[in-house]
Amino acid sequence: MSENLTSKEYSPEELKEAFLKMYGGDEASIRLYSSPARINIIGEHIDYNGGKVFPASINRYLYIAIRKRVDTKILYNDARFPGSYEFDINQTFVYDKANDYANYLNGILSQLKERGFKFDCGFEILMASNIPAGGGISSSSALECGFAYAVIDTFGFNLDRIEIAKLGQMSEHNFMNVKCGIMDQFIIATGKKKSRRAAGL
Structure with missing residues (x-):
């Protein structure tokens, strides 16, 4: 397999190196985040109709490196x-x-602004996903929730993981014009190793 940027799987450390090659600058101010894919054992496409679902986050990740400007x-x-x-x-x-995938990111920023959060500067990011796009394991929700968490943590905004899931869903509804449920965002934002949780929102 070729070792160019478009063919390899990335580790967080490799993403940081690629970030520095792309943007230069100070390594110490780079923040790294990961967001998992998800599977769903039962109940596909019924969460938004009140049905029962059985999802789980898994160990395939999208990594995000972010730094304030x-x-x-x-x-x-x-x-x-x-x-x-x-x-x-x-x-x-x-x-x-x-704007392709940037729409998902701008949708999150739009929702944060609607909630009254203020940004004191811009930022730069580099992402690398080991989640296959279109593979049915929610690469887009991993992107939304991972980006939302990275921005919220970097700028010190006060939103918990359930609110991050809701933020992703509202971005889909109001920005992407996709009337999705909340299962994907919820399990990606709140899933923990060896734990279970009811998605009662």
């Missing part, structure tokens, strides 16, 4: 996919098909 720019890059997206933290975010 001194200006108001936002830079998105993905180690597996070519192209870079640039926005400004002060702009109004709207869905644009041309």
